[in-house]
Amino acid sequence: MKKTLKVPKLPQPIRTDIYLSKVTGMSRSRVKDLINDELILVDNQPVKQSHKLRGGESISITICKQKETINTTIDIPLIYIDEAIIVVNKPPFISVHTGAGEKATTLIEAVSSRYPIESGVGSKGREGIVHRLDKDTSGVMVIARTHIAYNSLIRQFSSHKVAKEYIAVVDGNLPLNEGEIKLPIARHPIHRKRISHELETRVDWWRPVAQLFALRV
Structure with missing residues (x-):
């Protein structure tokens, strides 16, 4: 509408x-x-x-039409849960929260339908979300269940007290045993679906953890 x-x-x-x-x-x-x-x-x-x-x-x-039903059968592996937080292993190809044109059930909809989250923790459609993963990415997601946990986790993530590690599959040979990725990249402050190369510089480190070979028989 x-x-x-x-x-x-x-x-x-x-x-x-x-x-x-x-x-x-x-x-x-x-x-x-x-x-x-x-x-x-x-x-x-x-x-x-x-x-x-x-x-x-x-x-x-x-205003996008609301989903008629939420698919509660989506398999969201639970890693840890207590009265303050929920930790899950996000499957790939599922959005963390609602967004423009998103019609499929999101991670937070599936999780909150099983494990209650206090009212007003985060914004509508993003209840308990303190960080994010891209739709195609799998990995650990921490979700707050209470206002106290939400505020504490937001501070920890924003102050970079939480260490994040990602594993990616790379085709080809790496010239070094480790390296630095230093690029000015962040979400555009106005065009939220775009990336800006004129904002803060991000610094990440990489190192190979395994080498895979394709064998032909």
Whole structure:
């Protein structure tokens, strides 16, 4: 469903998320999610939630149809669970949370349908999510069940206190036994579906853990 709003003359500039929350009744976290997924456009352009409206703008809002059912039979291997967190092994080819055009059941929908998460922990459709993995990637996901755990984990991930390791299959021969990947790459601050090469520089280290051979008989 798509609807268009015309912003009237305003006495003073106002943030996009605050304005839309007032005129539509949606929560600011819901507005934020729609903005991040580029489902809210101002004059046909994606914006940040902090973008100031001054009056006269045209705002289009696209709200995807809700899933009729959630597939609770998806196999999500459980690694650890207590009253504060859930740790699962995310299978490949399943989205962590809802996004633009996502119709299939997501990881968090499947997990939260089995293991309760406190109300209001994270934003709608992303309950308990403190980090992410790409849809095609498999690996360990930590999900918060309480507000205290959510806030603590968010701080730990944002301050890089959590070490992450990834395993990838590479075709060819590596010239070195280890190396550094140093690239300026991050999510674009406005176009949330794009990558920007003009932001913070990321530094990662790699090393081979195994060598595979293809044998022909």
